[in-house]
Every structure is written in C-alpha cells, then in structure tokens.
Amino acid sequence: MYGIYIRPWGFEVSIVRAGVRHRESFGRASYGGIAPALAHAQRWRDAVVKSLPPPTRRSRAEQVRPNNKTGIPGVFRLLTPSGKILGWLAKTYLAHDQILRALFLASDQGSAARSMAIRERGRQLEQMSGLAKVHPAEEAIRKAPPRSTAKLPAKRSKSEIVRKNNRSGISGVTFKSPRPKHPGYWMAITYTAGKGTASKAFSVAEHGHDKARTLAEAERRRQLAQKKRESRQAE
DSSP states (O other): OTTEEEETTEEEEEEEETTEEEEEEEEHHHHTSHHHHHHHHHHHHHHHHHHSOOOBHHHHHTSOOTTOSSSSTTEEEEEOTTSOEEEEEEEEEEETTEEEEEEEEHHHHTTHHHHHHHHHHHHHHTTOOSBTTOOHHHHHHHHSOOOOOTTOOOOOOGGGSOOTTOSSSSTTEEEEOSSTTOOOEEEEEEEETTTEEEEEEEEHHHHOHHHHHHHHHHHHHHHHHHHHHHHHHHO
16 A cells, blocks of 8 residues: 555555655546555556656765755865864765764865865765665565556546436436426436537336336447547547
C-alpha cells in the first residue's frame, strides 16, 4: 500500500518526485469494485516508482539550501566575533555516524582557503552513494516484474457507472412510475456531451415488467454502442 491512501470512494495514489506531486484517483465505482480499483492503483503506483526514482543523495547534497550564505553547498565561512574571516569549512553528512569535515584557516592558506574547501567538498561528495529518502517498499517495487493486466477490467466511463439511486443495478436503466398505481415503465437513458440525452421508454402495461426491463437493457446497450461509434468517428 506504499503511496496508496484509502478514501471513502476508493483509493488515491500520491507520490512526490523533485517537488512535483503525482496523484491519481481510482474509485470503486469506476473500476467495478474495491479489488479492481486497488489493482489499478497499485499498477499506476508501480509505473510512477519505476519511471521516476528518487534523486541520488549526491544530487540532493549538491543543492544550495535557502540558509546557505556562501552560494556553495557544504562549504561554510567561519568568522571571528569581529566579522573577520577565520577560515572555510567543507562538511558532508554521509551517515548518522559519519560526518566528514575539513577546515582551511585563512591564517595558514590565505585567500586560497576558500578554493581548497571547495575542492575538499568535491572529494567528500565522491564518497556519497545511494538514493535520497528511499522507502523500503520502493526498491522491492522497482525490482518486481510488471503486474499482470490480463484479468484487470478497464475503467468505466461515467455513463457506465451505476448511481446510488439506481433501482435496476444497471447504469442508464431505470424504472419510473408517474403516479401511484400506475404500472410504470422501464427507461434507457444515455447522455452524450454536446448532443444531449437519448432516451426510450418501454411500458410495463404493454410488455410486462420483465420484458420491459429486458427491452430497456437492450436499448441501453445499443445507445452505448452508438455513443462509442460516434466518439471514435470524432477522433
């Protein structure tokens, strides 16, 4: 579940790389249930982790921090209480128990102390390896083979999602009764952006309850097929 967060509607994947947050949502309604939504979320997360590894520790250490006063990462100027330059310090954090330091005093090296500290900082960085802030799960994800998508259902379009107020269990198919004791009718409804809504009703009084519903389901499939054909033609 690394990088995957449970939400009331499904799952959210959120991973930050180089200051950029990569986020995607996977709703259970869009993918046909919790299990396929999670499978899609894991597959997307894996792709981000494999294609965008964290920066190296060295590249992170070479970035100038906002509080840096010398313009050179890892090189610090030491001053006397009166403000006179005492020397230049090269410092690199390799591990919690390994910090490299080298001080070059102005009294010994003169104006060359600064350039000597810069060169020393470069030598210190050569000993730094690995990636910055690696989560234990990331290395396993990068080494793992791609997840199989053979049985993974495709994301449903909005027109295929069953709404909470749907009484048929099939998106776009609904039962309506205009007034009490009216036998009602089953209706197939499909909305297409830019074209409006296509609908067709099948009377229970004429066809019977079960056949009217079957006819509405068939009409809904026809409407969706037509919508997909028109979408492909427009591309």
